[in-house]
Each structure stands twice: as structure tokens, then as C-alpha cells.
Amino acid sequence: MATYNIKVNGSSRDVNADPDTPILWVLRDKLDLVGTKYGCGIAQCGACTIHLDGKAVRSCSIPISAVGSMEITSIEGLSEKGDHPLQNAWKEHDVPQCGYCQAGQIMQAASLLKTNKKPTDAEIDEAMDGNLCRCGTYNRVKAAIKTAAKIN
Amino acid sequence: MQKDNIFQTNRRSFLKVSGILSGGLVLGFTWGSCTRPEDIIVMPKEWYDINGYLKIGENGLVTIMSPNPEIGQNVKTSMPMIIAEELDCLWKNVIVEQGALNTDVFSRQVAGGSQSLRAGWTSLRTAGATARKMLVNAAAQQWEVDPSTLKTEEGFVVKETGEKLSYGDLAMAASKGEPVKSEDVQLKDPKDFKIIGTETSNVDLENIVTGKPLFGIDTKKEGMAYASVMRPPSFGQKLVSFNDADARSVSGVKDVFQFGDKIAVIADSNWSAMKAKKALKAEWTDEGTLENTEAHDAQLLALLNTKSETPKRKDGDVDKAFAEADEILERIYEAPFLPHNCLEPMNFFAHVTDDKVDLLGPIQTPQWTRGNVAKLLNRPEEQVSVDMTRMGGGFGRRLYGDFAEEAAEISSIAKMPIQLQFTREDDMTAGTYRPASKYKFKAAIKEGKLTGYHLVGAGVNMGNSTREDNFPASAVENYLVESHELKSNITTGAWRAPITNFLAFAEQAFFDELATKIGKDPVEFRLELFERAKNNPVGKLDYDPEKSIGVIKLAAEKSNWGTKIDGVYQGFSAYYSHNTYVAEVANVVLENGNPRVTNVVCAIDCGIVVNPLGAKNQVEGGVVDGIGHAMFGDFSFKNGRANHENFGTYKMIRMSDAPAVEAHFVKNTNDPTGLGEPTLPPAGGALANAFAAAGRERLYKQPFIQQIKIVG
Numbered sequence: 001m002a003t004y005n006i007k008v009n010g011s012s013r014d015v016n017a018d019p020d021t022p023i024l025w026v027l028r029d030k031l032d033l034v035g036t037k038y039g040c041g042i043a044q045c046g047a048c049t050i051h052l053d054g055k056a057v058r059s060c061s062i063p064i065s066a067v068g069s070m071e072i073t074s075i076e077g078l079s080e081k082g083d084h085p086l087q088n089a090w091k092e093h094d095v096p097q098c099g100y101c102q103a104g105q106i107m108q109a110a111s112l113l114k115t116n117k118k119p120t121d122a123e124i125d126e127a128m129d130g131n132l133c134r135c136g137t138y139n140r141v142k143a144a145i146k147t148a149a150k151i152n
Numbered sequence: 153m154q155k156d157n158i159f160q161t162n163r164r165s166f167l168k169v170s171g172i173l174s175g176g177l178v179l180g181f182t183w184g185s186c187t188r189p190e191d192i193i194v195m196p197k198e199w200y201d202i203n204g205y206l207k208i209g210e211n212g213l214v215t216i217m218s219p220n221p222e223i224g225q226n227v228k229t230s231m232p233m234i235i236a237e238e239l240d241c242l243w244k245n246v247i248v249e250q251g252a253l254n255t256d257v258f259s260r261q262v263a264g265g266s267q268s269l270r271a272g273w274t275s276l277r278t279a280g281a282t283a284r285k286m287l288v289n290a291a292a293q294q295w296e297v298d299p300s301t302l303k304t305e306e307g308f309v310v311k312e313t314g315e316k317l318s319y320g321d322l323a324m325a326a327s328k329g330e331p332v333k334s335e336d337v338q339l340k341d342p343k344d345f346k347i348i349g350t351e352t353s354n355v356d357l358e359n360i361v362t363g364k365p366l367f368g369i370d371t372k373k374e375g376m377a378y379a380s381v382m383r384p385p386s387f388g389q390k391l392v393s394f395n396d397a398d399a400r401s402v403s404g405v406k407d408v409f410q411f412g413d414k415i416a417v418i419a420d421s422n423w424s425a426m427k428a429k430k431a432l433k434a435e436w437t438d439e440g441t442l443e444n445t446e447a448h449d450a451q452l453l454a455l456l457n458t459k460s461e462t463p464k465r466k467d468g469d470v471d472k473a474f475a476e477a478d479e480i481l482e483r484i485y486e487a488p489f490l491p492h493n494c495l496e497p498m499n500f501f502a503h504v505t506d507d508k509v510d511l512l513g514p515i516q517t518p519q520w521t522r523g524n525v526a527k528l529l530n531r532p533e534e535q536v537s538v539d540m541t542r543m544g545g546g547f548g549r550r551l552y553g554d555f556a557e558e559a560a561e562i563s564s565i566a567k568m569p570i571q572l573q574f575t576r577e578d579d580m581t582a583g584t585y586r587p588a589s590k591y592k593f594k595a596a597i598k599e600g601k602l603t604g605y606h607l608v609g610a611g612v613n614m615g616n617s618t619r620e621d622n623f624p625a626s627a628v629e630n631y632l633v634e635s636h637e638l639k640s641n642i643t644t645g646a647w648r649a650p651i652t653n654f655l656a657f658a659e660q661a662f663f664d665e666l667a668t669k670i671g672k673d674p675v676e677f678r679l680e681l682f683e684r685a686k687n688n689p690v691g692k693l694d695y696d697p698e699k700s701i702g703v704i705k706l707a708a709e710k711s712n713w714g715t716k717i718d719g720v721y722q723g724f725s726a727y728y729s730h731n732t733y734v735a736e737v738a739n740v741v742l743e744n745g746n747p748r749v750t751n752v753v754c755a756i757d758c759g760i761v762v763n764p765l766g767a768k769n770q771v772e773g774g775v776v777d778g779i780g781h782a783m784f785g786d787f788s789f790k791n792g793r794a795n796h797e798n799f800g801t802y803k804m805i806r807m808s809d810a811p812a813v814e815a816h817f818v819k820n821t822n823d824p825t826g827l828g829e830p831t832l833p834p835a836g837g838a839l840a841n842a843f844a845a846a847g848r849e850r851l852y853k854q855p856f857i858q859q860i861k862i863v864g
């Protein structure tokens with residue numbers, strides 16, 4: 001066990017954890033931030049997607065010891081009022097079915113739109129292909145991303 | 153101001169505030185289950201129970217209980233919509249709460265068979281209508297008029313003079329009034345529906361997109377520990393011994409123990425429990441046969457050539473039809489096992505004490521699970537309570553409460569509240585798989601007509617692997633359906649659209665080939681057969697040919713079937729399952745000579761569409777799921793062990809593989825039928841038939857990816 005001081009959603013948090021504990025489980029079990037989901041644990045489904053210094057990463061595959069001073073943003077911290085353009089677009093398109101993959105989808109899309117304001121269909125596919133949706137909401141995810149990016 | 157601070161809230165702080173309130177009032181919200189579509193909720197000071205389905209606050213806010221488990225089929229929105237419709241209130245004033253298992257109030261609390269709406273339709277409407285009548289009666293008493301002179305409108309009871317009383321003002325009196333009997337209420341005429349038929353957002357939408365606790369995996373309870381379980385690596389093995397020294401040295405581990413042929417690790421976090429499980433050293437021995445897919449294949453093929461003494465259905469004389477045929481077409485279709493792979497791996501919370509068993513989690517069958525847990529722990533059922541969380545997918549896997557039973561057993565041994573969590577590897581290797589199956593179709597053709605039809609099905613632990621009364625039953629003079637079962641120690645179970653998830657592909661691919669052989673357009677060929685079933689059915693008729701004809705024509709029209717567009721190839725498929733009629737057309741293009749499915753046009757007859765927004769989502773999901781598993785779902789066993797254990801090697805459909813989906817509903821006012829499953833079965837057939845139209849070889853075996861290169 002070691003103590004880590006990490007920055008999560010704009011605040012500084014102290015956590016006791018084994019160095020190999022993935023950020024996913026630190027968020028979920030130690031900080032009660034359960035919006036970030038577990039789906040595979042091996043960086044293959046995207047359910048656990050968060051931002052590290054603004055970039056989408058798979059939190060299941062990055063140990064707490066590697067975080068250092070990097071800023072963690074989870075779905076709970078994406079916007080203050082749940083009104084990030086992507087969250088609004090998700091609501092407009094009524095994207096979710098079961099909803100389990102959706103936090104990961106939104107975080108992945110948010111990272112995409114940060115670096116690519118007007119992605120093409122192919123660029124959206126490429127950015128989002130690591131995020132599984134077992135319910136098959138892909139068409140709505142894509143439509144919502146386009147709405148948020150104001151692409152017709 | 154103090155009052156406002158407590159009572160005025162928004163969704164983000166809702167859970168906390170409802171927690172504050174739940175002490176003194178009737179509130180009793182279940183944790184994490186409460187949502188509504190508006191930004192600001194002014195909470196009432198008092199809730200009045202009208203009946204088990206709903207309560208009304210003095211300010212007119214209505215809480216509606218959603219009785220059935222929510223697995224993503226959107227019943228938590230559509231079922232309360234039906235109640236609100238008959239209650240005659242505004243949807244924006246409704247809060248939805250997930251009901252717990254309560255057999256006294258609710259009927260059929262099951263998510264399965266696409267039956268929630270169909271089975272619940274009348275009881276939900278009646279629940280709303282009786283509540284409405286109680287409010288009307290309360291107003292009549294207050295105004296001292298005959299209740300039959302009053303009407304309701306958007307949450308108000310209205311007098312002939314136009315004078316109004318709000319439901320909120322009447323709630324207290326109504327809750328104390330005589331209960332109204334179901335036979336004393338008149339249900340609305342569907343043409344007067346105001347909520348049913350409108351595009352309504354998922355009631356959990358806000359909580360989902362902001363990451364609020366909603367799912368079983370999100371459960372946190374006082375004093376709770378996490379459990380991870382090691383199970384035999386192969387079906388047919390049992391535990392001999394284990395060494396837990398390394399596992400116990402993992403920090404956070406509280407206990408390790410054997411139960412049955414499994415080993416439980418209890419720890420203070422999921423990570424510790426999972427890590428410690430990996431550090432266990434166990435020795436297993438073979439108890440039964442360690443089975444192989446190769447052997448299953450040979451056995452199933454042999455069964456396809458075996459005569460059944462008890463055919464499922466027999467009309468006319470197929471032998472004679474084949475003897476007299478001009479031509480015969482015979483084909484075999486093969487399907488592998490499939491894991492469900494709900495994105496939320498199985499999990500459950502259990503707290504077993506001397507006098508009580510509390511269960512909470514994602515389960516499609518709460519009542520059945522309560523019974524099984526009671527039996528397992530040798531407790532009376534009354535001691536066992538089951539609360540349901542939203543589920544990260546069901547697909548049939550959560551019909552089986554094995555994980556809830558494991559959680560209960562572990563909690564009873566560990567003597568503490570336990571959250572059992574499967575890893576993805578546990579989930580994929582300890583499944584209740586879609587059974588592997590094979591079908592042999594044989595058709596007799598005489599003078600350009602289908603005169604004989606013989607289907608033999610064989611599946612692993614599948615019981616009856618056919619749907620003998622489905623089309624083309626009643627449309628063919630000589631008809632024989634037989635089924636065989638191969639017993640296996642691999643656990644199998646229902647998987648979204650059981651049996652038909654593959655049978656429909658096989659049948660519809662066969663029909664396409666048959667139409668080509670006869671020289672008819674695939675749509676025309678089907679229509680002719682349905683006309684026959686409609687006008688002059690052979691034997692028992694168990695489906696409505698008129699509805700099949702309706703969706704086939706609608707799909708053909710909307711897809712411009714038969715209009716040639718350069719470089720676009722179409723495949724047709726139609727199937728009836730779970731009381732809903734569906735026809736689909738897949739459009740395929742070639743990219744560097746390899747097929748790519750671009751979009752699927754889907755026509756559906758599911759009666760009244762309660763919530764078109766959610767309904768379209770179901771249609772899209774069912775088609776994408778059907779196409780995904782037909783193309784990629786590859787699962788087999790070697791020496792009793794699954795060949796995949798995680799998504800690193802097991803391929804599922806992803807965004808770039810998914811076609812666009814168009815949904816077209818037949819408009820009618822028939823009672824609604826379900827949508828969670830019926831659009832899946834025809835999808836694989838539409839796809840394979842489009843590939844054939846594009847000049848690719850016919851596909852007889854899933855997953856298609858093993859046979860041809862597909863552009864995803």
C-alpha cells in the first residue's frame with residue numbers, strides 16, 4: 001500500500017492503494033466515482049474511458065502509480081451541470097439502451113472533438129471503434145457526436 | 153427559505169435530497185433509481201399512495217413504479233407511460249421509480265420473451281385508470297356532484313362548469329377513498345392517447361450521461377466486502393485442492409474459502425479480490441467428459457440424418473412429395489455457441505443474516521431467483537427480498553440467477569454483506585451459452601411450386617430446436633418438422649430470441665436460394681406462400697399471414713425492392729417471433745470486391761408503438777446485434793474449455809461494422825407486442841441474401857467471417 005495524491009475532476013484527493021491498482025478501481029472503489037465502468041479490464045471495450053490530461057485513456061489498464069501529476073477527468077467531471085455539448089447531444093438523440101457503455105463513449109468522443117472539431121465519418125469510426133456497445137447504439141452515438149460537433 | 157432548499161432540487165442532487173426526505177414521509181425511494189426528465193423538481197411535502205403503482209404529491213407530482221426489470225429494452229420509460237396515459241396527467245410531472253419484487257401488487261416481473269408490454273398492457277392501463285377514478289370520486293365528493301358528470305384533463309378533474317381541482321389537491325382524499333375495482337373503469341380509446349405514441353426520452357437518461365450510480369456493479373452498502381470466485385476452468389471438472397497462501401498475502405484480502413467446487417476470495421476492494429483470485433493455485437480433476445466442439449459437430453450432423461419417432465409437426469406426406477418432385481433442394485446450416493457478453497459483467501449483492509436475506513442487483517427474473525435462493529439457503533421465501541438495479545444488458549443471461557445464488561451462499565458463509573463481481577473472463581467462461589445448433593432443410597419443387605418441406609433441427613441442450621408452427625407451416629401441402637437434442641455438460645440457456653436467433657437466418661437464407669431455384673423474386677415467392685396460408689391454410693394456422701404480408705410489402709416499398717441501383721445489392725428476410733412481425737432488407741455494396749453492409753430497412757408490426765423513440769432504438773439495436781453475431785460470433789469448446797475469455801480475441805460488432813438502420817412501423821391500434829428481440833432473427837438472413845445477390849458464395853455457417861472476407 002502506498003499513498004497517492006491525485007487530481008480528480010479538479011480536486012486533489014489522497015488515496016491509499018497498491019501501486020498496481022488500475023485507476024478504474026481507485027475511482028470506483030476508493031473514491032465512489034462509479035460512472036467509469038468496468039467491462040473487460042484489458043483495454044478492449046472502452047467502458048472505463050477517462051481523460052488523463054485531457055486525452056482519452058483506458059483507466060482499467062493504467063495503474064495509479066503511473067498517474068503522477070496528471071489530471072484525471074471522469075464522466076462525473078466532464079461538465080459541472082451535465083451539459084457538455086456531447087451530454088446534451090446524447091440527450092437529444094436518446095442514445096442509450098442499457099446505458100452501461102455510454103460514459104465511456106462520451107469520454108472518448110469528448111477527447112476526439114478536442115483535437116478534431118469536425119471529424120469525418122471515417123474519423124469518428126476510427127476514434128470510436130475501441131468502444132463497444134453491446135446494445136448496438138452505434139448509429140445514435142455517431143449522430144450525437146455530429147450534433148455536438150455541429151456537423152449536418 | 154429552509155423549506156425551498158430541501159424541496160427544490162435538481163436531478164444532480166436528487167439522490168441526496170430524497171435520502172433526507174425518506175425518513176418521515178411515504179417517500180421510500182430506492183437508492184439510485186429515481187429520475188425524471190425535467191431540470192427542476194419541486195418535491196412535494198407529502199406523498200399519498202393511490203395504489204401500488206403510483207403515489208401523488210400534494211403539488212401534483214406523480215411517482216410511478218416501473219414493475220419490470222430494465223435491461224435496456226426501455227420498459228422503465230414505456231411501462232410508466234402507459235400508466236400515466238390512463239391516469240391522465242402530464243408526463244413532465246411524473247417521476248419514475250424502479251419497483252422491487254412485489255408479487256402482491258405486480259404481475260409477471262420478468263424481463264424476457266419480449267413480453268413486458270404485451271403482458272402488462274391491460275394491468276398497467278387499469279392501474280392508471282383506477283387511480284384516475286379515485287381522484288374523480290374524491291372531486292365528486294368535494295363538489296357534491298355525480299362523478300359521471302366530471303372529466304379529467306392533464307392532472308386536473310374538471311367540472312361541467314369548467315371549475316378545476318388538481319390531482320395534488322385531491323391526492324389525500326383519493327388515497328383515503330374506496331378503492332376502485334378494475335371492472336368499474338373504462339379504458340381510453342386509443343385515438344385519445346396523448347402520452348402513448350409520443351417520442352419520450354429514457355427516464356434514466358440524465359443519470360446515465362452524468363455517470364450516476366444506477367447499475368448493480370455500482371452498489372455500495374455499509375460494511376460490504378467484494379467477492380471474486382474461481383470456478384472450474386473446464387465444464388466437467390471439479391476441485392481437488394487449492395493453496396491460498398499467495399492469495400491471502402494480497403493486501404485487502406479478508407478471507408478465502410471453498411464452496412462447492414468453487415473458491416471465493418473476499419476482499420475490501422474489487423481489485424484486491426481479483427488479484428488474489430489470480431494468485432490462487434488450484435488443482436482440478438476431470439469428473440465428466442471434457443467436451444469438444446468438433447465432436448458436437450459430428451454428433452449434431454449425425455442427428456440431422458436420424459428419423460424422429462415424434463415429429464413436431466406433420467402435414468400431408470413429404471416422402472411422396474419428394475418422390476414426385478421435379479427438383480429437390482437440400483441445405484445444412486450451422487451455428488456455434490455464443491456467450492451473451494452483457495457489457496456489465498454479472499454481479500450481485502447479498503446480505504444474509506439469521507432472519508433475513510437481502511438481495512440487490514441486475515436480474516431479469518427476481519421472483520424465480522428469490523425462490524432459488526430461499527431453497528439454497530433453506531429459508532422461507534418471505535425472508536428473502538429482491539431489489540432490482542438497472543442492468544448493463546441482459547440478452548437472456550440475467551434470466552439465470554446463478555450469480556445471485558453464489559452471492560447469497562458466499563454472504564451466508566462469510567457472514568457479511570457481499571458484492572459478488574465477475575471478471576470479464578468469468579463472464580465469458582462461466583456462461584449459459586446460446587446452444588450450438590444445426591438445421592437441415594429439404595424442399596420439393598414441382599412445376600415451379602413448393603410442394604414439400606422437411607426441416608430437421610438438432611441442438612445442444614436445446615429441447616425443441618424448431619418453431620414447427622411458424623411459417624412456412626400452413627403454406628405447404630406436405631410438411632414435416634423434426635427435432636433432436638444433444639445433451640452436454642456445458643451450460644446453455646436463452647440468448648436474445650432463443651432458437652429463432654439462428655433458425656430464422658437458416659430458414660430465410662434457404663428461402664432465398666429456393667426462390668432463385670424456382671426462378672421467382674424472393675419477395676413474390678414469400679407473398680405467394682403467405683397468401684396460400686391466408687386463403688387456404690394447411691393444418692393448424694398459428695400466425696397471422698395478413699400481418700406478415702403487411703410487413704413484407706412495407707419493407708419492399710421502403711427499400712425500393714426490385715429497383716436496381718448500380719453497385720447496391722439487396723437481401724430480403726422476414727420473420728415472426730415474440731408476437732411481432734418483421735421484414736428486413738439489407739443493402740450491400742462491394743469495396744475492392746468485398747461486401748460491406750451499408751444499411752438495413754426494417755418494417756415492423758408490433759401493434760401500438762408506445763414510445764417511438766425507444767422503439768426505434770430497439771429496432772436499431774436488434775438489427776446491429778443480429779448482424780454482428782452472424783458476422784463475427786465465434787465461440788467453441790476444447791476439452792470443456794471456452795476458446796475465448798475476453799474481447800482481446802473475441803470479436804464483437806463495433807461502430808465501423810454497424811450498418812445504418814431504418815425503422816418503419818405498421819400503423820394500427822392493436823395491443824402492443826414486444827420489440828426487445830423480434831428484429832434480431834431476420835437480420836442475418838437479410839445480410840447473407842444480400843451477399844449472395846452481390847455474387848458472393850451462399851453462406852451456411854456462422855460466423856460468416858470464417859467463410860468470407862467482409863469489410864467492416
Ligand code: FES
Nearest residue numbers: 039040041046060
Ligand atoms: S474495462 Fe477498460 S477497456 Fe474495457
Ligand code: FES
Nearest residue numbers: 098099133134135
Ligand atoms: S447501451 Fe448497452 S452497452 Fe451500450
